[in-house]
Amino acid sequence: MAKDKKKxxxxxxxxxxxxxxxxxxxxxxxxxxxKVKHVSPLAPARFPDLPVIAGVxxxxxxxxxxxxxxxxxxxxxxxxxxxxxxAFTRSSTRSAPVRDCEAKLKKPAEATSGLAILxxxxxxxxxxxxxxxxxxxxxxxxxxxxxxxxxERIFTASTGVIGEPLPxxxxxxxxEALTSALAEDGIEGAARAIMTTDTFPKGAVATVETxxxxxRIAGIAxxxxxxxxxxxxMLAYVFTDAAIxxxxxxxxxxxTLGGSFNxxxxxxxxxxxxxxxxxxxxxxxxxxxxxxxxxxxxEAGLMDVMRDLAHQIVRDGEGATKFVEVRVTGAASxxxxxxxxxxxxNSPLVKTAIAGEDPNWGRIVMAVGKSGAEADRDRLAIxxxxxxxxxxxxxAEDYDEARCAAYMKQPELVIAVDLGLGKGQATVWTCDLxxxxxxxxxxxxx
Amino acid sequence: MAKDKKKxxxxxxxxxxxxxxxxxxxxxxxxxxxKVKHVSPLAPARFPDLPVIAGVxxxxxxxxxxxxxxxxxxxxxxxxxxxxxxAFTRSSTRSAPVRDCEAKLKKPAEATSGLAILxxxxxxxxxxxxxxxxxxxxxxxxxxxxxxxxxERIFTASTGVIGEPLPxxxxxxxxEALTSALAEDGIEGAARAIMTTDTFPKGAVATVETxxxxxRIAGIAxxxxxxxxxxxxMLAYVFTDAAIxxxxxxxxxxxTLGGSFNxxxxxxxxxxxxxxxxxxxxxxxxxxxxxxxxxxxxEAGLMDVMRDLAHQIVRDGEGATKFVEVRVTGAASxxxxxxxxxxxxNSPLVKTAIAGEDPNWGRIVMAVGKSGAEADRDRLAIxxxxxxxxxxxxxAEDYDEARCAAYMKQPELVIAVDLGLGKGQATVWTCDLxxxxxxxxxxxxx
Numbered sequence: 001m002a003k004d005k006k007k008x009x010x011x012x013x014x015x016x017x018x019x020x021x022x023x024x025x026x027x028x029x030x031x032x033x034x035k036v037k038h039v040s041p042l043a044p045a046r047f048p049d050l051p052v053i054a055g056v057x058x059x060x061x062x063x064x065x066x067x068x069x070x071x072x073x074x075x076x077x078x079x080x081x082x083x084x085x086x087a088f089t090r091s092s093t094r095s096a097p098v099r100d101c102e103a104k105l106k107k108p109a110e111a112t113s114g115l116a117i118l119x120x121x122x123x124x125x126x127x128x129x130x131x132x133x134x135x136x137x138x139x140x141x142x143x144x145x146x147x148x149x150x151x152e153r154i155f156t157a158s159t160g161v162i163g164e165p166l167p168x169x170x171x172x173x174x175x176e177a178l179t180s181a182l183a184e185d186g187i188e189g190a191a192r193a194i195m196t197t198d199t200f201p202k203g204a205v206a207t208v209e210t211x212x213x214x215x216r217i218a219g220i221a222x223x224x225x226x227x228x229x230x231x232x233x234m235l236a237y238v239f240t241d242a243a244i245x246x247x248x249x250x251x252x253x254x255x256t257l258g259g260s261f262n263x264x265x266x267x268x269x270x271x272x273x274x275x276x277x278x279x280x281x282x283x284x285x286x287x288x289x290x291x292x293x294x295x296x297x298x299e300a301g302l303m304d305v306m307r308d309l310a311h312q313i314v315r316d317g318e319g320a321t322k323f324v325e326v327r328v329t330g331a332a333s334x335x336x337x338x339x340x341x342x343x344x345x346n347s348p349l350v351k352t353a354i355a356g357e358d359p360n361w362g363r364i365v366m367a368v369g370k371s372g373a374e375a376d377r378d379r380l381a382i383x384x385x386x387x388x389x390x391x392x393x394x395x396a397e398d399y400d401e402a403r404c405a406a407y408m409k410q411p412e413l414v415i416a417v418d419l420g421l422g423k424g425q426a427t428v429w430t431c432d433l434x435x436x437x438x439x440x441x442x443x444x445x446x
Numbered sequence: 447m448a449k450d451k452k453k454x455x456x457x458x459x460x461x462x463x464x465x466x467x468x469x470x471x472x473x474x475x476x477x478x479x480x481k482v483k484h485v486s487p488l489a490p491a492r493f494p495d496l497p498v499i500a501g502v503x504x505x506x507x508x509x510x511x512x513x514x515x516x517x518x519x520x521x522x523x524x525x526x527x528x529x530x531x532x533a534f535t536r537s538s539t540r541s542a543p544v545r546d547c548e549a550k551l552k553k554p555a556e557a558t559s560g561l562a563i564l565x566x567x568x569x570x571x572x573x574x575x576x577x578x579x580x581x582x583x584x585x586x587x588x589x590x591x592x593x594x595x596x597x598e599r600i601f602t603a604s605t606g607v608i609g610e611p612l613p614x615x616x617x618x619x620x621x622e623a624l625t626s627a628l629a630e631d632g633i634e635g636a637a638r639a640i641m642t643t644d645t646f647p648k649g650a651v652a653t654v655e656t657x658x659x660x661x662r663i664a665g666i667a668x669x670x671x672x673x674x675x676x677x678x679x680m681l682a683y684v685f686t687d688a689a690i691x692x693x694x695x696x697x698x699x700x701x702t703l704g705g706s707f708n709x710x711x712x713x714x715x716x717x718x719x720x721x722x723x724x725x726x727x728x729x730x731x732x733x734x735x736x737x738x739x740x741x742x743x744x745e746a747g748l749m750d751v752m753r754d755l756a757h758q759i760v761r762d763g764e765g766a767t768k769f770v771e772v773r774v775t776g777a778a779s780x781x782x783x784x785x786x787x788x789x790x791x792n793s794p795l796v797k798t799a800i801a802g803e804d805p806n807w808g809r810i811v812m813a814v815g816k817s818g819a820e821a822d823r824d825r826l827a828i829x830x831x832x833x834x835x836x837x838x839x840x841x842a843e844d845y846d847e848a849r850c851a852a853y854m855k856q857p858e859l860v861i862a863v864d865l866g867l868g869k870g871q872a873t874v875w876t877c878d879l880x881x882x883x884x885x886x887x888x889x890x891x892x
Binding site for chain 1: 792
């Protein structure tokens with residue numbers, strides 16, 4: 001109970017800070033600022049209870065990178081034997097830490113030593129020229145000296161404003177405090193330290209039962225705007241106590257991306273910092289055969305955690321008031337289904353109609369039409385929830401606008417499109433586009 | 447002067463109607479509705495004086511298709527001898543009138559008879575099943591009977607709500623009134639009759655001097671949201687008194703699309719009704735050789751008119767407060783430059799930063815990165831107007847944030863990106879993304 005109380009107080013504190021920030025710039029967006037300070041109405045009731053992952057410890061501190069009065073650096077350290085996999089944005093302007101992680105994972109170092117992940121919020125260290133890598137090197141050097149780890153096993157990420165030099169000295173100066181704060185139960189604090197415009201910290205958990213015993217998976221993520229991941233998303237870190245060789249771990253991570261972080265979009269904008277990393281501490285169940293029952297069970301649990309975190313990012317989409325699942329079936333191919341689903345999920349006109357609780361299926365027709373996928377007006381069927389709104393090239397015969405308008409008032413919606421052409425299918429998750437998004441982004445320098 | 451007065455009164459009337467419509471749905475978007483009723487701050491001072499195009503007459507009436515108390519159908523009739531060309535959206539869910547026009551222009555009828563173009567606003571006759579073509583046939587049949595023209599020379603367009611059956615009987619019932627109102631100087635009335643969420647009527651003019659005498663070109667257009675044309679845009683009709691054979695006219699039209707209607711975007715959404723048509727009445731200068739001085743001069747004048755109309759559509763972009771030119775140079779190819787320009791122009795984060803008058807060049811870097819075009823962080827240069835903000839992979843050395851913030855307060859902005867790789871270039875015009883866009887589109891059923 002005491003912990004819950006503390007959590008609530010913190011959330012309130014964040015809300016206050018945002019209120020202050022919003023007030024400072026009212027000239028640019030005077031009208032909807034009132035919406036910005038709330039925790040997303042789509043947020044889970046509370047942060048989940050995450051299990052201890054044996055062999056992994058976490059810490060977070062307030063290093064003063066940019067935000068006053070809150071934690072902004074997190075450190076995760078895994079004991080020797082841990083393996084690590086990662087996936088990153090394909091943006092051609094991706095950040096210095098992303099490029100550094102990519103290089104280190106291209107030829108992963110032996111797991112004989114421990115490994116560390118350090119993440120700061122408030123500054124993305126992207127488009128910072130040659131200084132970017134200098135900052136990464138300074139931080140990795142500091143972590144290496146403090147924890148006695150080889151540089152190749154130290155990974156960093158930075159999220160926040162683009163194009164400002166990262167004050168890495170403040171992070172290096174906080175390393176002693178971080179190290180002494182390392183604790184097995186520090187993961188929730190880590191989730192809070194990596195937030196930027198997020199209105200709630202994001203955590204997810206799965207426990208997979210196998211014949212050899214349970215496998216624990218715990219993950220955290222951040223993300224709210226600039227969400228249209230390409231190979232990965234904003235930042236997500238998932239930890240398991242299983243023992244999994246690195247190449248297999250990388251394959252498993254890659255397999256779950258398509259149905260999780262690569263299937264969400266808030267605003268069609270792709271971050272320069274998107275990173276997801278998966279650490280297997282090796283203390284628990286050993287998986288050595290990728291086709292074993294244990295491997296398949298682990299993959300299912302991993303997918304649950306990854307998708308849960310991805311959904312939470314959409315639920316915290318900037319200004320979001322609706323969580324929307326766009327399901328496309330009957331396409332000529334999966335690729336075509338994906339095109340249609342993203343065209344709908346990214347359409348400003350579809351997203352504003354959802355914000356207005358208007359069952360404006362004409363805009364769905366428009367989005368199908370512009371997608372570039374094969375489509376035939378007369379085979380197309382559109383459903384909102386279980387209400388068929390259009391089929392056979394026109395409004396459904398028994399279409400009931402009032403019933404559909406009532407459905408649109410729900411906070412969670414399903415828009416289903418069947419193209420009637422083949423077996424291709426795809427699902428994408430998104431949110432609505434509201435005054436809140438405009439208020440946040442006409443003010444916040446990201 | 448009397449004419450100007452009348453124009454202003456009409457604008458007021460539209461504003462009142464919008465106010466009423468906005469009031470009816472205040473629940474969905476209570477905060478920024480006040481913005482919606484204005485004429486765009488980017489509107490030209492007044493509708494231009496359009497010359498009479500010999501051999502072409504115009505009329506408009508209030509047929510009551512959807513909007514009360516305003517004109518909503520326009521008719522343009524050209525005398526025998528006129529040629530006509532067209533370009534239309536490639537949307538797979540394009541409207542019945544678009545499909546009908548495409549079919550008629552695939553094998554254009556002889557110019558021995560006159561031709562007619564009838565356009566209604568308030569209903570797009572898109573996704574209306576088999577009824578869609580029935581409505582087109584009824585209207586064309588009515589025009590044919592009233593004016594004595596063959597069906598193949600009658601073209602229609604519809605713009606407005608998608609998926610509602612078009613009350614074509616109201617349009618057919620207005621044909622007598624339309625025909626008797628036909629007048630050489632009716633083009634401004636026609637421009638007003640085709641408006642939907644437009645806040646001002648759009649007209650453009652060019653007079654091309656040739657050795658054989660002047661060629662007059664006059665055009666009108668409508669468009670405000672759902673603007674990301676693909677081969678054409680919302681609705682535009684351009685008329686000239688030149689005599690130009692149909693195949694040459696079609697080629698000339700196609701050549702000007704890339705630098706006009708296909709180079710604008712308001713919200714990345716592509717309409718199901720996009721149509722542009724060009725009519726040459728044949729009463730004036732004859733152009734028979736596509737490479738002649740006259741042909742080149744005409745093409746330049748046509749481009750001026752097309753681009754002027756396209757810019758006016760952006761200036762009337764839903765909720766727009768800034769007119770933005772995105773210039774990309776130094777790309778590996780023109781196609782790459784176009785990808786980068788559109789990625790910037792369609793980015794919600796770039797567009798909201800512009801709305802907030804924030805010189806947030808980090809978001810430009812993001813948009814370049816996600817575009818899929820070849821880019822090298824260290825060769826990239828970004829300018830706002832003549833202020834270099836970023837180069838050599840980082841903020842420009844003499845970058846002055848205050849100067850740049852002052853520049854962002856202008857209503858017309860240039861964002862220039864040089865990729866430093868090759869000779870590819872592209873220019874795209876767009877507007878900002880504001881609370882006004884959300885208010886209009888969370889309420890308006892399009």
